[in-house]
Amino acid sequence: MADHHAVGLSLRGLTVRYGGVLAVDDVRLDVAADSITGLIGPNGAGKTSLFNACAGLVRASSGSVELFGQDVTRTSVAKRARLGLGRTFQRVELFKTLSVHDNIAMGHESAYVWKHPYSLLQALPSERRETERVTEQVMELCRLTDIAGRTAGSLSTGQQRMVELARVLAGPSRLLLLDEPSSGLTGQERAVFAEIVEDAVRILGLGVFVVEHDMDLVARICAQVHVLNFGRLIFSGTTREAMASELVQRSYLGESAVPEASGGPRA
Amino acid sequence: MHDYLPLIVSGIADGSLVAIAAMGLVLSYKASGIFNFAHGAIGAVAAGVFYQLYKLNGLPWPLALVITLVLVGLVFGFVMERVAALVANASTTMKIVSTLGIMITLTSLFNLRYGGITKQFPDFLSQRTFRLGGVNIAWEQVIAVLVGLLLAVAMTVFFRRTILGRGMRAIVDDPQLVALMGLNPTTVRRWAWVIGTTFAAVAGVFIAPSIGLDGTTLTLLVVEGFGAAAIGRFSSLPLTYLGAVIIQVLVAVSSKVASDHPSLQSAPSSIPFAVLFLVLLLSPKGWLVEVGATLQQRVVTIPRQNRRVGLAKLVPVVVLVALVPHLFETHLLAWTKGMIFVLLMMSLSLLVRLSNQISLCQMTFAAVGATASYHLVQRGLPWTLALVCAGLIAIPIGAFVAIPAVRLSGVYLALATLSFGLFVQTALYDSPLMFGNDPLPLITMRPSFAESDTAYFYLIPVVGAVGFLLVRLVERARLGQLLRCKADSAIALESLGVNTSLLPLAAFCTAAFLAGVAGALIGPSVGVVSKNDFTTIPTSLLLVALLVLGARDQRIGTLGAALGGAIGLIVIPDYISSYDVLQGLNLFFGVAAVEAAFASTRVSTPRARRSSTPSGTTPQPELVTAGGRRG
Numbered sequence: 001m002a003d004h005h006a007v008g009l010s011l012r013g014l015t016v017r018y019g020g021v022l023a024v025d026d027v028r029l030d031v032a033a034d035s036i037t038g039l040i041g042p043n044g045a046g047k048t049s050l051f052n053a054c055a056g057l058v059r060a061s062s063g064s065v066e067l068f069g070q071d072v073t074r075t076s077v078a079k080r081a082r083l084g085l086g087r088t089f090q091r092v093e094l095f096k097t098l099s100v101h102d103n104i105a106m107g108h109e110s111a112y113v114w115k116h117p118y119s120l121l122q123a124l125p126s127e128r129r130e131t132e133r134v135t136e137q138v139m140e141l142c143r144l145t146d147i148a149g150r151t152a153g154s155l156s157t158g159q160q161r162m163v164e165l166a167r168v169l170a171g172p173s174r175l176l177l178l179d180e181p182s183s184g185l186t187g188q189e190r191a192v193f194a195e196i197v198e199d200a201v202r203i204l205g206l207g208v209f210v211v212e213h214d215m216d217l218v219a220r221i222c223a224q225v226h227v228l229n230f231g232r233l234i235f236s237g238t239t240r241e242a243m244a245s246e247l248v249q250r251s252y253l254g255e256s257a258v259p260e261a262s263g264g265p266r267a
Numbered sequence: 268m269h270d271y272l273p274l275i276v277s278g279i280a281d282g283s284l285v286a287i288a289a290m291g292l293v294l295s296y297k298a299s300g301i302f303n304f305a306h307g308a309i310g311a312v313a314a315g316v317f318y319q320l321y322k323l324n325g326l327p328w329p330l331a332l333v334i335t336l337v338l339v340g341l342v343f344g345f346v347m348e349r350v351a352a353l354v355a356n357a358s359t360t361m362k363i364v365s366t367l368g369i370m371i372t373l374t375s376l377f378n379l380r381y382g383g384i385t386k387q388f389p390d391f392l393s394q395r396t397f398r399l400g401g402v403n404i405a406w407e408q409v410i411a412v413l414v415g416l417l418l419a420v421a422m423t424v425f426f427r428r429t430i431l432g433r434g435m436r437a438i439v440d441d442p443q444l445v446a447l448m449g450l451n452p453t454t455v456r457r458w459a460w461v462i463g464t465t466f467a468a469v470a471g472v473f474i475a476p477s478i479g480l481d482g483t484t485l486t487l488l489v490v491e492g493f494g495a496a497a498i499g500r501f502s503s504l505p506l507t508y509l510g511a512v513i514i515q516v517l518v519a520v521s522s523k524v525a526s527d528h529p530s531l532q533s534a535p536s537s538i539p540f541a542v543l544f545l546v547l548l549l550s551p552k553g554w555l556v557e558v559g560a561t562l563q564q565r566v567v568t569i570p571r572q573n574r575r576v577g578l579a580k581l582v583p584v585v586v587l588v589a590l591v592p593h594l595f596e597t598h599l600l601a602w603t604k605g606m607i608f609v610l611l612m613m614s615l616s617l618l619v620r621l622s623n624q625i626s627l628c629q630m631t632f633a634a635v636g637a638t639a640s641y642h643l644v645q646r647g648l649p650w651t652l653a654l655v656c657a658g659l660i661a662i663p664i665g666a667f668v669a670i671p672a673v674r675l676s677g678v679y680l681a682l683a684t685l686s687f688g689l690f691v692q693t694a695l696y697d698s699p700l701m702f703g704n705d706p707l708p709l710i711t712m713r714p715s716f717a718e719s720d721t722a723y724f725y726l727i728p729v730v731g732a733v734g735f736l737l738v739r740l741v742e743r744a745r746l747g748q749l750l751r752c753k754a755d756s757a758i759a760l761e762s763l764g765v766n767t768s769l770l771p772l773a774a775f776c777t778a779a780f781l782a783g784v785a786g787a788l789i790g791p792s793v794g795v796v797s798k799n800d801f802t803t804i805p806t807s808l809l810l811v812a813l814l815v816l817g818a819r820d821q822r823i824g825t826l827g828a829a830l831g832g833a834i835g836l837i838v839i840p841d842y843i844s845s846y847d848v849l850q851g852l853n854l855f856f857g858v859a860a861v862e863a864a865f866a867s868t869r870v871s872t873p874r875a876r877r878s879s880t881p882s883g884t885t886p887q888p889e890l891v892t893a894g895g896r897r898g
Binding site (some may be wrong): 055086093098102111113120161167 | 745749758
């Protein structure tokens with residue numbers, strides 16, 4: 001992983017079919033293990049399907065998914081997570097009845113489950129200390145310390161997205177899949193979110209693969225982007241190149257669109 | 268072969284009637300997302316109304332039939348639509364409890380009017396027979412099949428061809444779209460309920476002549492339709508019809524086989540429940556999709572146990588328990604049994620309140636424990652050891668029930684547990700390993716160190732305390748936290764790397780152990796134990812309803828809810844000698860359970876605000892309840 005261009009996730013000929021519908025069509029791409037990579041494309045382009053195939057929620061019809069060099073195409077969701085793949089959801093999936101603190105703690109504690117015969121009963125003292133330490137740290141990083149005691153279900157969307165990010169950061173994940181993390185967030189919240197993701201990547205040395213509609217956000221945080229259209233990968237390159245590419249402009253941003261100063265194409 | 272022909276004919280006729288009920292169930296379930304456990308009770312009520320009009324008031328039967336169907340269909344159609352709208356945003360558990368509550372309410376109303384004794388139901392259809400291919404066929408049977416087929420075909424055409432029918436198919440997925448078709452979603456749902464309950468009524472009236480006017484049996488017969496509905500994946504009407512006919516033919520034919528083998532006597536009546544359980548157990552992943560499940564949210568929050576209090580709160584409970592033998596000497600046995608039911612309630616609480624899994628077969632676990640300890644003590648095992656063994660023996664049973672729980676949740680898990688409970692009750696309670704064929708109850712023994720009533724009473728809280736600590740341990744252990752997490756979002760927990768499939772197993776095993784121990788304690792409290800103490804309907808269902816009632820106020824903890832529920836279920840009825848007042852009490856429980864289900868949507872945590880929802884996300888719950896008037 002010392003290699004500057006270490007690959008975290010690599011898809012080879014990935015195809016996802018739902019019945020007769022081809023959602024992801026023969027996609028080959030790499031996601032760096034130490035920087036932020038974007039995945040963009042119009043609605044229905046297959047972004048979430050591709051994510052779900054990476055995470056193991058849908059089975060690839062053909063092709064393969066490799067995580068840190070290991071083939072995980074047939075591996076379960078939980079196993080992939082244990083191998084270092086974390087994710088957030090397009091529609092926030094929190095433990096709504098638990099506090100913010102407990103949500104984040106579970107992100108860390110999950111790694112201990114089934115570790116020893118005793119693991120379903122009690123946390124070992126060392127585990128408890130470690131969980132507490134990591135939780136505090138992550139809450140600070142994500143600026144959640146003030147609302148640590150609140151019930152997750154009672155938070156605003158912006159806060160919930162942040163808790164979801166914090167929960168996955170507290171875990172052992174080395175590569176994060178973020179599915180539309182900025183939807184439902186205010187402009188201000190987006191800026192904070194971007195800052196925190198960048199901090200996390202820098203401090204924890206993570207790779208991030210993000211589906212995002214807000215082109216400003218993409219331009220700001222992503223080193224590389226992949227563009228999907230109708231399930232096919234139509235562009236891979238640096239963000240600057242993508243913004244300049246006529247093909248990308250046409251298929252995604254619309255005929256006459258030029259990247260705007262604020263808001264995404266759907267704002 | 269020829270011997271079996273008449274049985275096949277009568278199986279087809281019975282199957283057609285059960286099919287009518289099952290199709291009505293599927294229809295209302297598809298359109299509302301609410302699985303109506305009260306469906307059978309509505310059929311029983313219809314039979315009661317018909318009995319009133321035809322037998323008691325002397326109306327001609329066609330007129331009585333029409334009035335019954337219109338009355339029952341319209342009244343319950345409207346009522347059920349309202350109930351469904353009010354619980355639309357409630358958790359699956361509360362949705363189930365709401366219709367269970369209606370079932371309890373209707374059954375007690377029925378019993379209040381027609382007593383607990385089965386009355387002869389008049390044969391209103393022609394009893395004349397004709398011969399075909401060497402088999403005597405009654406016109407009654409022909410009519411049953413014709414009515415069933417006619418309704419099945421009519422409904423299939425209705426769903427495919429008419430706007431209202433298409434609206435019913437679409438409404439659960441997207442009420443807004445139905446509104447765009449120019450149909451009022453509430454009206455569509457209401458008509459679905461009207462048709463569904465009318466079908467229940469038809470089935471109830473037509474089935475009643477063969478079994479008499481008995482609320483419980485009528486209700487159970489419609490529950491047999493659940494198995495048919497499962498064969499139709501709770502969605503296809505023709506398959507449901509076919510399923511019902513096949514099941515009833517199997518029942519009829521096997522009753523002939525069983526009549527030659529006394530040991531198999533109870534096997535036929537258990538077939539429908541076995542079919543339901545097996546379909547749920549063996550259905551491949553994704554085969555059964557819960558209608559409206561995407562819209563469900565877990566509104567009921569489990570109260571966080573405040574870790575600092577605990578012991579202080581226990582003091583009044585301990586004092587009360589210590590005083591019981593002095594205060595309530597004449598009803599001590601009921602109090603003893605009540606205390607045992609606290610343990611039973613706590614075991615259920617582990618499933619229902621902690622992990623949001625519903626179990627409608629808690630009495631089955633208890634029955635296993637009761638009979639296991641009886642047989643072990645008979646074979647000379649020390650009493651205390653037998654008690655522990657009773658719990659241990661119940662564990663594999665719990666694990667078995669947990670197999671469907673690994674994949675199924677919500678209403679299908681409820682059905683799986685219900686069918687398991689009914690199956691064990693009908694097929695295995697009579698086996699020599701359990702209660703045996705003898706109608707006499709089993710004589711149970713108390714331990715030598717607690718022979719007297721008072722001593723035995725004090726033994727219960729001691730065992731109960733151990734059980735309470737076990738429940739507390741699970742609640743506070745990592746397992747408890749994981750179960751809460753899984754109830755909130757299984758997918759999130761999976762994505763954190765936790766294999767969640769074995770978690771329900773742990774919960775069910777613990778619950779079964781506790782219920783087994785509780786069951787073993789029940790017999791010695793009064794000295795005898797019989798299978799009537801462990802019925803699935805109504806006792807297991809009442810347990811769930813009363814637990815939810817006991818926990819209506821969210822600040823009430825596990826022990827409080829269990830205590831309240833057990834006193835309501837066991838102790839109070841012991842003070843009531845009048846049959847009517849007893850039914851009135853059940854009526855109250857039923858209504859209160861429905862009310863608790865409604866209330867659960869009011870005391871929810873504030874719903875997460877979703878501003879500027881991007882396109883492509885699922886519709887907000889607010890839109891879904893367009894029919895309901897609650898925001």
